[in-house]
Amino acid sequence: MSRQIVWQYGTTGTLGTGDNGLNGLFSAIELKNGNILICDTINYRVLEVTKTRQIVWQYGTTGTLGTGDNGLNFPYSAIELKNGNILICDRYNHRVLEVTR
Numbered sequence: 001m002s003r004q005i006v007w008q009y010g011t012t013g014t015l016g017t018g019d020n021g022l023n024g025l026f027s028a029i030e031l032k033n034g035n036i037l038i039c040d041t042i043n044y045r046v047l048e049v050t051k052t053r054q055i056v057w058q059y060g061t062t063g064t065l066g067t068g069d070n071g072l073n074f075p076y077s078a079i080e081l082k083n084g085n086i087l088i089c090d091r092y093n094h095r096v097l098e099v100t101r
Contacts, residue, residue, distance in 0.1 A: 009036065009049050017043055017062050020053055027077045037086065039075045046078045046088055048101070057101050059088065067093055 010022040017023065024042030031037055031048065035056065038047045045060030060072040067073065073092040081087055081098065088097045 007051060009038065009053055019055060023063075026075070029079060031080050037078050037080065039078050039088075041074055041076065044072045044075065046072070046075050046086065048086075059086065059097075059099050 009020060009028075010016065010025070011020060015021070015023045022038070022040050022043065024040070026039045026041040028036055028038045034051060036049045036051075038049060040047055040062075043060075043062050044065050045058055045062055047055050048057035049055055059070060060066065060075065061070060065071070065073050071093075072088070072090050074090070076089040076091040078086055078088045085098050085100050088099065090097055
């Protein structure tokens with residue numbers, strides 16, 4: 001049986017902060033629209049990425065630890081709710097956020 005990588009976001013072995021860059025990611029799930037929701041944990045952001053690797057939504061400021069609006073500290077997991085909002089576990093801020101897209 002041949003096992004082939006059919007999609008990838010991030011550069012193998014390389015830490016990054018911009019497009020196609022990740023740092024300490026913790027989880028990724030496929031959304032109803034086919035995009036991928038990624039917890040880019042040490043970049044303090046959650047991303048929605050298309051299959052063509054375009055960031056179409058982001059919560060958190062890349063590389064900046066935050067505590068207020070649009071701020072995250074070690075986002076651990078994220079899911080899409082039935083209403084289309086995103087639920088984020090913001091681990092070291094000790095909170096769960098529901099945010100709009």
